[in-house]
Amino acid sequence: MFFHRQELQFRSTPDQPDAVYARKLQEVLGGQYGEITVAMQYMFQGWNSHLPGKYRDLVFGIGAEEFGHVEMLATMIAQLLEKAPLGITSDAVQDDPTVAAVVGGTDVQHAIVAGAGARPVDSNGNPWQGSYITGSGNLLADFTANANAEMQGRTQVARLYHMTDDHGVRELLSFLLARDTMHQNQWLAAAVELQEEGYEGMPVPSNFPQSKEYTEVSYQYLNFSDGKEAANGRWASGPTPDGHEFSYHDGPTTHEPMPAPTRPDSRMYGTTDLPNPVEKAAGAVQDKLNRE
Amino acid sequence: MFFHRQELQFRSTPDQPDAVYARKLQEVLGGQYGEITVAMQYMFQGWNSHLPGKYRDLVFGIGAEEFGHVEMLATMIAQLLEKAPLGITSDAVQDDPTVAAVVGGTDVQHAIVAGAGARPVDSNGNPWQGSYITGSGNLLADFTANANAEMQGRTQVARLYHMTDDHGVRELLSFLLARDTMHQNQWLAAAVELQEEGYEGMPVPSNFPQSKEYTEVSYQYLNFSDGKEAANGRWASGPTPDGHEFSYHDGPTTHEPMPAPTRPDSRMYGTTDLPNPVEKAAGAVQDKLNRE
C-alpha cells in the first residue's frame, strides 16, 4: 500500500516563470530515464521479486522515494507555467520577438491540454510508456539497468542545470543530483553484494550452464569494422571479468552459407520461382486443389 | 559505410517448422533488448562519439556484428514459418486441437502481413522503436547501458533455450549465448578501462562539480518503505564505490511544505477559487477585458 503525505522532500519552487524550461524539465519527469521510469521500474522489480529480505526492501524503499520525485518535478513544472506567457494573443508582450521565441519553444500542450499543468510526457511531448522499464526477475541484470538509469538521469539533470539561472530550479536540481549520486553508488554496491553472497554471478544469468553455450567464441573480440584501435583495449587481451582470457580477431571466426530462400505455401501469395515446367504444372494443380 | 556479405556468422536452420516458436524468437530480434536494439544502440554511440580511437572502434566493431545477428534471427524465423500451419483452414491438420492451439499461439501477422516472414516486432507484436536505444555521449553511462542490454538479452535467450527441443534452433541460441557472454565481459572491461584512463569516473557525469549538488543527502539511504532489512545491505553503511560513506535513515531527512496550488491565467479555464467577493469582482472585470 502507498500513503501520500502533502509535503515535498525538498523545496521545489522557481524564482520566476519559464515555460520553455518547464518543457525541458519534462524530460526528467516523463522521459525514457525520467522519474516515472525509475519509480515504476523499482516497484515492478519489487512486485516480481523472488527473494525476500534486504534486496526486496531495497527496491521498495527507493521506488517509493522516486514517486515523490515525480511529484516534486510536476509541482515545479506547474509553477514554472503559472505566470508564463503561454501563447495568449492579447498579452501585450506577444509582439516582442523574444516572447514569440519563448512561446515557440514551449510544449504547446502544456497550455492547450493541461491548462498550465505538468504532463506524463518527455521534453518532446512523447507520452511516457511502459516499455521504458526493466524488470526481468534477474537481479544482477536489473541492478545494472538501475545503475544505468541513474547515470543517464544524473547526466540529463547536469545538462539541465546549465540551461537555467533560476535559483529555485537549480536548488531542486542540486537535490536530485545528490540523490542520483546516492542511487548510482547504491545499485553498484547492491550488484557487488549480490555476487559476493552468491545469488548471481557473471555471465548473467550465471546458473545457465556454460557448457551449453558455443564456448569457442565466448571470449573472442570479433572486429566487424575496419578500425584497428580496438585491439588495444582490455577487452581484446588479458583476463575477462569472469576469469577467462580475451582474444582478438579481425572479423568473424565462423561463417556459414546463407540458407536457401524459403518457399512457403502458395496461398501466402509471395513471389517465388518454380524452376521448371513440370513443377510449375504440379504447382498449378496443387493450387487448384488448395483453392477449392 | 556498410558492406553486406551473403553468408551468416553461424548455422541458422531449424530441424522443423514451428510457428509458435518463431513468434517467441521475435523477442530477441525486435524486442526492447533484441538484436535490433543493440545494433542500433552501438552504432548511434559511435556516430555520436566524441573520442576517437579504441572506444569508438569498439562500438563500431560490435555494432556491425549485431546487424549480422539480426539477420541470423530473421533468417531462422522465416524458416521456422516456412512449412508451419499458419491458419489456412483447408489444411487437414486444422481439426486437430493441438494444431488449433498452435495456430492460436502464433503471431498472426507473420502470415497475414509478412506472408510467412520475419518482422521488426517483439514477441507480442509491438513494433521495434527508437526509444529502446541509449546513446548519451557519456561513455561510462552508455557502457553500463550496454552491459545491461547484454545481460537482459542473454537472460532472454537462456529462457528461450528451454522453450524448444529443436537442435538447429538450440545451436543458434548456443552461439548467441556465447556472444552475449563475450559482450557482457567486454562492456564491463571497457567501463573499467575508461575509469582507469581517467576519461570518466563515479558519480556519472564525473566532471560535474559535486560542490554544486546538495551533498548532505549524497550518500544517505532513505527508506520510504517499511521493510527493515534494507539497513543490512552494503548500501546502508560502509564505503561507497566512489569513496565516501553510506548512512541509513528511516524515511526522508529533509521535508518541505507543498507549495500553494498554482492559479494560472483565467483564460486557461481551469477550476480555481476566488477567495472573496472583491477579488471575484476584480477577476470578472479583468476577464471581461481579457476577452475583448
Place this chain on the structure above:
Amino acid sequence: MFFHRQELQFRSTPDQPDAVYARKLQEVLGGQYGEITVAMQYMFQGWNSHLPGKYRDLVFGIGAEEFGHVEMLATMIAQLLEKAPLGITSDAVQDDPTVAAVVGGTDVQHAIVAGAGARPVDSNGNPWQGSYITGSGNLLADFTANANAEMQGRTQVARLYHMTDDHGVRELLSFLLARDTMHQNQWLAAAVELQEEGYEGMPVPSNFPQSKEYTEVSYQYLNFSDGKEAANGRWASGPTPDGHEFSYHDGPTTHEPMPAPTRPDSRMYGTTDLPNPVEKAAGAVQDKLNRE
C-alpha cells in the same frame, strides 16, 4: 455507408496565414480529444451497438457530423499554412528574429512531410492512435466518456480561442464551441434517458449483481493522503448517487500481509534464495535434470 459532399458545415478560412497557430490547431484535429477521436468513437459505438433504435441512431447521427469537423479543421490548417513562412531560407524575412521565432514554433513536418498540409497528429506531432477511443458496449459508461470528450474538447477550443486574433479562425472556433455545447448537453441527456428507461443504472454495469462485490467497502471514503479536507465533501457522508450512504475513513479499513515472493521454475533464471544446503543440493539435481 458514407457519402461525402464537397461543402463545409461552416466557413473555415483564415484572414491570414499563421503556421504556428496551424500547429496548435492540430490538437483539436488529431489529439487525444480531437475531432478524429470523437468521430471514430461514436462510429465504433454504433457498429458495436446492441440496441437498435434511437440510441444507435444518435451515435451514427453525430459521428458523421464529427467527420465533417475533421474536414473543416484540416481545411483550415492547410489554409493557415498556405502563404506562411515554413523555413525556406531564401525568404527575405528569414533574417527577422520574429520570423525565426515563428518558424521555430511550427510543426516542421507540416512543411517537410506534408508540403504545407494538415496531418493526423496532435499539436506536439504525436500521431493519432486508436487507443484514444472508448467503445465498451455499455452505453452509460460510453455516454459518460462522450460527455467527458466534449468537455475536454470545448475547454481546449476555448483556450485556442485566446491564442489568435484571426477573425476567420475565431469564427470557426465559435461554431465548434457551440456544437460542443450541444454535444455536452446531448450526452448528459442521453445518459439520463438511458437510466430512466431502465437500460442501465448505477453502479455501471448495473446488472452485475452487487451481492458479488465486497459490499463492506462499497461506500467508504478511504483517505490515503494526509489532507483532512476531503472529509467535508458530499462524497464523505450523506446519500450516494445510487441510494446508499457514504462514510469517511482515514486510511484503509482492511489490510492483509503481502504474500511471500514467488519462486518460479529455475529455468526462468530469476534471482532466488534457496534457504538451506539440502534444498540447494536438491535444486541443483533438479536443475541438472531439467536442463538435459
Place this chain on the structure above:
Amino acid sequence: MFFHRQELQFRSTPDQPDAVYARKLQEVLGGQYGEITVAMQYMFQGWNSHLPGKYRDLVFGIGAEEFGHVEMLATMIAQLLEKAPLGITSDAVQDDPTVAAVVGGTDVQHAIVAGAGARPVDSNGNPWQGSYITGSGNLLADFTANANAEMQGRTQVARLYHMTDDHGVRELLSFLLARDTMHQNQWLAAAVELQEEGYEGMPVPSNFPQSKEYTEVSYQYLNFSDGKEAANGRWASGPTPDGHEFSYHDGPTTHEPMPAPTRPDSRMYGTTDLPNPVEKAAGAVQDKLNRE
C-alpha cells in the same frame, strides 16, 4: 511524498496458477482504464490543481489508494504465473493439447521478458502510456473523465469475474468491484458539489462567455445519418441540462462552399495546376529565382 507499507489492502492470492488469466488481468493493471491510469490520472490532477482544500485532498486521497491497487494486481499476476506452464518444452504436460492451448493464450513476454512476473502492459501486451490519462485543470471535465474511467474499469472487472472460477482471484475482483462502485459514486457526487458550490457549470468551461459561441447551433440536434429514431430522444426536444431548449434538424442547418485548394510555395513540390501559359512562364521565372 509517498510512503510504502509492505501490506496489501486486501487478500490477493489465487487458489492455483493460471497464466492465461494472468494475461487477461493485465488489462485492469496496465490497460487504457487499468489501475495505473487512474493512479497517475488522479495524482496529476492533484499536482496541477488550482484549488486548495477538499477537491485536491480528494484526488490525492484516492490516487494513492489506486497505486496500492496496481500493487495488488501485480502481486496477483506474479502468483498466477508462479507454477504455471510457461512454454518450457521439457515439461511433460506440454504434449497435452490443453496445455498447448493454454501456453498459446499466454502473454509470452511474461516468461521471456519478466521471468514469470507482471508487466506495465495491457492484455494484448501494449505498453501503458501517458496519453491514457486526463488532467485538464478543469475539474468538472476531469471528474467526468474520472467517473467514466471507473465505469469502464468496473465493467472490465465484471467481465473478468466470469472468466475465472478461482476463488482467490474472484475475491480480489469483488474488492475491486466494490471500490469502483464507491469511486463512481464519489466522482459523480464531486461533480454535483462542484457545480452547487459555483466553481464550474455547464457547458464546460462555464466561464467562457457563451456570447462568443455561434449560439444559433448550440442546442440543435443535427442528424447526419438516415436513422429517424434519434428524433425521439430527450436530446431532440425539451429542456437541455443547462436550461435551454433542444431542437431537431435532419442534417446541417448551415453550409458553406469548400474553399479553393491551397497553392503553397513551389518549393514545397506539391502538385498544382498553373491555369495558363503566361502564369506558367511567370511561375518558371519565379522558380528559377527561388532556386538560386
Place this chain on the structure above:
Amino acid sequence: MFFHRQELQFRSTPDQPDAVYARKLQEVLGGQYGEITVAMQYMFQGWNSHLPGKYRDLVFGIGAEEFGHVEMLATMIAQLLEKAPLGITSDAVQDDPTVAAVVGGTDVQHAIVAGAGARPVDSNGNPWQGSYITGSGNLLADFTANANAEMQGRTQVARLYHMTDDHGVRELLSFLLARDTMHQNQWLAAAVELQEEGYEGMPVPSNFPQSKEYTEVSYQYLNFSDGKEAANGRWASGPTPDGHEFSYHDGPTTHEPMPAPTRPDSRMYGTTDLPNPVEKAAGAVQDKLNRE
C-alpha cells in the same frame, strides 16, 4: 461534409461465430494497410490537395467509400464475436481443448474492453495510428503510395480468404478483393494520367532542378552486397524509366574519410579526450568559468 446511410455496400454477415477469425480480420480493418488507413489517407490527400478538379474528386470519391468498408468490417467482426465463446469460464465447452485453443487465439480485448465488439486495432492488438498514412501534396508520390496500399491490402485479404470456410465471410472478402482490384488499376491509371497531363514526372518531384543533384551517381547501380546476380537486372544496364542509362558498379564509386568526432561544449558531459596537459588545464579553466 459526410452523410451516413444505414445500409452497407455489400452483405456482411457470417454463417457462424468465430472469434479467432474476428481477431484476424482486425488486420484489414485497423492494420497498417487496413481500411482505416486508406480512408484517412485519401481524405487527407483531398484536404491537402493543391489541384482542383478530377484528381481531388477522385481522392474524395474513393475515400468516402473506404469509410464504408471500415463499417462493413466492424459490423462483420461484431457478428463473428456475437455468439462465440469469449473465455467465460462457466461455459460448458470451456473444458474442450479445442475451445481452449480457440479462446487462446482470440483478441482478449474484444471481450474485456469492447464487450464483443470491433476495435480500431490490428490483428496483434496494436492501435491504429496516424503515422500509417501518407499525404505529401505530391500526387505522383501519393498515388504510388495508394497503389501500394491497395496491393498490400489485396494480398492480405487473399491470405485471409484461405483462413476461413465461412461463406458469409468469404462473400464479403470477395467483394473487398474486387474493389482492391479496381483501386489498384485506378491509382496506376491516375499516375499515368498525371504524367501525361504534365503535372508531374520522374524523378519525383520532377520540378526540382536535376542540375542541383549530384548527377554522377543518379543512374549508377552500386552493389553493397556480394551477390553477383543483381548485375543481370534491367536496373543495371539499359534505359532508365526517365530516359537515361543505367550503369552497374560493384560497391561505391565515391568515398570520403569519416569526419573527426565532434567535441561539444563540456557542459554536455559527454566523454572526450583532451590530448595534452596544457589543453586539459585550459579546459579546466574554461570549465570553471562556464560553471559559475
Place this chain on the structure above:
Amino acid sequence: MFFHRQELQFRSTPDQPDAVYARKLQEVLGGQYGEITVAMQYMFQGWNSHLPGKYRDLVFGIGAEEFGHVEMLATMIAQLLEKAPLGITSDAVQDDPTVAAVVGGTDVQHAIVAGAGARPVDSNGNPWQGSYITGSGNLLADFTANANAEMQGRTQVARLYHMTDDHGVRELLSFLLARDTMHQNQWLAAAVELQEEGYEGMPVPSNFPQSKEYTEVSYQYLNFSDGKEAANGRWASGPTPDGHEFSYHDGPTTHEPMPAPTRPDSRMYGTTDLPNPVEKAAGAVQDKLNRE
C-alpha cells in the same frame, strides 16, 4: 553478415553549426520515410525473400547502402550540433532574441538526452518504429512500396534543400537526391522486369484466382463524393492497366440492409434491449444461472 568501413560514401560536413536544421534533418534519418526505414525495409525483404538470384541480390545490395546513408546523416547531425547554442543559459548570445528563437526551434532532446548527438527519431521527436516498414513477400507490392518510399524521401530532401544555405549540407543533400533518383528508377524497372518475367502481374497478388472475387465491381468507379470531375479521368472509362474496361457510376452499385445489432452474452454487460417481459424474465433466470 555486415562489415563496417570507417569511411563515408560522400562528404558529410556542414560549413557551420545549425541546431534547428539538425532537427529538421532528423526527418530523413528517422522519419516514416527516412533512411532507417528504407535500410530496414530492403533488408527484411531480402531475409523474407522466396526467390533466389537477382531480385534478392537487389534488395540486399541497396539495403546495405542505405545503412551507410543513415550513417552520413547521423554524422552530419552531430556536426551541426557541435558548436551550436543548445540552450545553455550562460552563453552570452542567449539574450539575443534570434538565438532564443533558434533554441526554441531545436529538438531539445538533442541536448538533454544525446549530449549534442543524433537520435533515431523524426523531426518532431517521434521515435522510429518497426511499423514504418513494408515486407509482404509479394515483390510487386513491395517494389511499389519501395518506389513510393524513394519518391516521398526525395520530395522531403528537395524541401530540406531550400531550408538551408549551408554548402556542406546542400552537397550531402545533392548526393542523396541523386541516389533517390536512381532508386526510384530502379524499383520501377524492377517492377516491370518482375511482370515481364512472369513472376507477378496485376492485380496483385496475380495468382489469386479472380473468379473468386466479386467481379461485377472489379472495374467500376464508384463515386461517393459529389464532385463530378472524376468521371473525366482515365480511371472512369477506357482500358484498365490489367486489360479490362473501366466504367463510371455515381455512388454504389450494390447495397444491403445493415444487419441487426448484435446481442452478445449478458455477462459482457453491454446495454441491450429485451423486447418483452417474458423474454426479460427468461433472461433474468438465465442470468441468475449464469452467475452462480
